[in-house]
Structure formats: structure tokens, C-alpha cells
Amino acid sequence: MSRGYKMRAIILARVSSKEQQEGYSIQTQTEQLSQYCQIKNFQIIETFQIVESSTRGDRKEFKAMLEFANKQAETVALITSNIDRLQRSFREYSLLDSLIQDEKIEIHFVNENKIINKNSSSSDKLMWNIGIAVAQNYTDVLSEKVKGALHTKRENGEWTSKAPIGYKNHRDELTGKSTIILDKERAFLVKRIFIEYSTGSYSLSEMVKISREWGLKNNYQGQRSLSSSQLHRLIQNPFYYGEMRVKGKLYRHIYPSIIDKQTWDKCQEIRTGRSRTKAPRQSNKPFTFRGLIKCAISGRIVTSDIKKGKYIYLICRNPDNPSKNMFIKEEMVLDQIKDVFRSIRIEQNILEALTEELKKSHESEKNFQYSATIELEKENKKLQSKLDKLLDLLLDESITTDDYDKKCQELKNKQFKNNEIMKNYLKADQNFKITVNAVLSIASRAYELFESSNIDQKRKLINYVFSNLELEGATLRYSLKKPFDLMVDCTTYNDWLRRRDSNPRPSD
Secondary structure, eight states: OOOSSSSSSEEEEEEOHHHHHHTOHHHHHHHHHHHHHHHHHEEEEEEEEESSSSSSSSSHEEEEEEEHHHHHSOOOEEEEEEEEHHOOOTTTHHHHHHHTTSSSEEETTTTTTTOOOOTTOHHHHHHHHHHHHHHHHHHHHHHHHHHHHHHHHHTTOOOOOOOTTEEEEOOOTTTTTTHHHHOTTTTTHHHHHHHHHHHOOOOHHHHHHHHHHOOBSSTTTTTTTOOOOHHHHHHOOOGGTTTTOOOOOOOOOOOOOOSHHHHHHHHHHHHHHSSSSSOOSSSSSSTTTTTTOOTTTTSSSSEEEEHHHHEEEEEEETTTTEEEEEEEHHHHHHHHHHHHHHOOOOOOGGHHHHHHHHHHHHHHHHHHHHHHHHHHHHHHHHHHHHHHHHHHHHTTTSSSSSHHHHHHHHHHHHHHHHHHHHHHHHHHHHHHHHHHHHHHHHHHHOOOOHHOOOOOHHHHHEEEEEEEEEETEEEEEEEOOOGGGGGGTOOOOOHHHHHHHTTOOOOO
């Protein structure tokens, strides 16, 4: 090719984001390549400074550079530092070679002092191919090391990505080590979401609205309110009870839990519909009985509708003609609920005696939990000893890595289950006190509480007191949860004792 004219050139300086951080400056490359063009008397028509991986993604900027070169009327010199700056795999080889054969480009590898054009020798092209193979091998080895490091971190319970909502990525100023800590501004709101959703009183779309009312924001740039898809992912994320899901596999993590496994499991039952017959159609309407009552004839969830903008009706099947619907005024069913709340009554002078009785019945359970916790702690120490010995076997090369991983995960799963049981035992006393206070508060003034409540509060009270709610025509069928089934029309302590003893639990 004649050099009687000033050849035009394109400069390519590329780094991955990681290399940029490590100081492999894109500016340094650009200056070096510009000096090369000056020595060669090339006219620089465009400079492409690309920050992207050469092995991942669609390489949009790289392809834009090649399209620019292809549009030029004459052959242009593509100037780059090394082969690995241009490519680290053979993905783009055919595209580059096609442009070379069409005399659209010739490639100058400055540091290797090689030029690849249509007339290049077979040895120069072989050098180019070998250079690509070496660069790809380097990438493959690096990828294997990264995968190995990530696998080790996961086995050690370390999260290697952005922290979920309710947590924060944190770098220790003294050690420089990255970790994850609770986000105090969001963690308690995330916990409230799980607790409220686990009651079965709200749909996920309603929880989105509630989370916005609470002011819960996501932890992305801009910190907007949670979208529906974000809340769906949040509810399904096992990270909040202590396990992290990576490519379908669960690993026990080392960070604080926001909820317990039992609450998470309950939320999954509700989400997948295992705890309800069918989701109500009017999930966005503030109906008192939405999703709470089944039709005794069809077994489906009773739906609600508004007529003339103010009259609310419950819709179920007609007992006399199951093929037809019946429309029952909501206030008729509410009246039956109110009658039950009126009947739940224990006089103030026996509340203290009742509290003592409940505490006594709980005492044996506490003793059992205390003994069980000691045994579980002993078992965990044995499991930890086995884990230590297992690591020694791996270091001595007495077992393979696969065998180590399999056995290690098995032992850690046992520890995790033991810790979950102990965690539940630890919470037992607190939950007992909360439950007793709630029960006695409702027992002493159930009707007054219900009458003064808004729709959401009414729904919670109904959920707390009733079970197996069914509508047979206009008649409400129901069961009362314990101990409220023992408190109907109960005015004296002796009345309550007789009812409690009428169906005693078998002794162990």
C-alpha cells in the first residue's frame, strides 16, 4: 500500500471498570497511541475510549467503532496497545478479519510492534491468533479463580453482591474488609412487611401501598418507593431469615436475621395460595371480609361488591339453588360478628387470676424448652468439632473438595436447624407475654375494640379471634380460636375453669 498520503487512524483505548480502578489508565493508553500516530504521521480522525469488558455483554461501543471504520472511504489504521486491548476471545475475530480482507482497516498493535492487514504473512496472522488464545486463557484462569473465591465466600456465609433492602454494604475503616450490616432505617419496616403479610389479611398489591405509606424506600440510586416486582422479590428472599440463594442453591449466611424461618414460611404459603382457597377478585377494595370468608356451598372465597356506590354485598352460592348466587348485605354478617364479640367477656376482677392460670400452664413448656436448648447447644459444639476435623482432612488432602463441600453443607444445615429451634425457644417468653396481653385486652372489651376500629383493625381482630369462617346463605358459620372459645358468655373464673377442664389435654 502506498504511503504517499497521510493515512487516517482510529485510536482504541480500552479498560474494564476494574482495570480502571487499579490504575490501568485509559488516558495513559491514549497518550501513548497518539505519540505513535505522530511518529507514523497518521491523521487521527477519531478516538474511542471504551470502558467495558471484552468477554461479556454485547460490546456495543466496540461494534460502534467498527461501524465507524467501515463507513470510511479509505483504509484506516486501527491503533491499539496490545492484542488483549482489542479482544480477549475469538468472538470478534471473523468480523475483524472481514474488515481487514475488505481493506477497511489494518490493525496496529503498538507494544507488540505488529501490523495486521490484508497482505500480512501467515506468521504474523499466527502471532495474532496466538495472542488471542493467550489473552483468552488468561481470562479463563482469572474467571476460575474468581469462581473459586466466590464459592469459598458462599461456603463461609459471605454475600458477594449488593445487600438486599433492609441491609447495607459496609466497609470497615480499620480492616478495609467489606461486610453487610442492618440498615436501621429500613430493617424494622421490612420486618413489619413480613409480619403483616403473614397474617393473610393483605394481598401483595396492598402491601406495596402500605409500604409506601410507611415511607419504605429501595436502596438503589434515587431511593424510590418499592415497586410491585421489588416487593415480590423481597417476600421471596430467604436472606431475611438467614439463608442466601445463589443459582438455586441455599447457603447459610453470617449476617443478622430480620425475621424467623417460621414467618418466612407462612408468607410463602400465603403467596402461593396454599393457605387460602382462592384469591379474592377485589383485592384493591377496602372490604372488611375480603379474603376472610369461604362459601359453605362452593368452598370458594366469598367476594364483595358495592352497589350504588355505598351498599356493600357479600356474594356466595344460594344453599337452595347452588347454581345461583346470593347477595348478602355486609352489615348482616357484621352484626353476627358483633354478637360474637359481645359474648366474649371476662369481668375485670378475674383477669389477674386468669393471667396466673395461663402462666402456670406455660411453665412446664418453658422448662422443656430450657432443657432442649442445653441439648441443642451441646449438639452444635459437636457439629463444630466435626467441621474443624473435616477442614483438617481437606488440608491434608485426605478427602476431595467435592466430598468436603457436601459434608460441610450437611453439617452446617444441622447447625442452622438447631439455631432456628433455639431462636424460637428464646422468643417464647416474649411472645407469651405479648399474646397474653393481647388476649386479655380483647377478652375484657372485645366488642368495644371492634366497634371503635377502622376496617384494617377490624380485619385483624377477626383474623385473631375467628377461624374457619364460612357463609351458608345469610348465616355465618365459624370456629373461635383458643382461648376465645372458652370465653364466650364467661362471667366468672369458675366458669372459665370448667370450660377449660371440659376438654383437658392428655398428660405426657
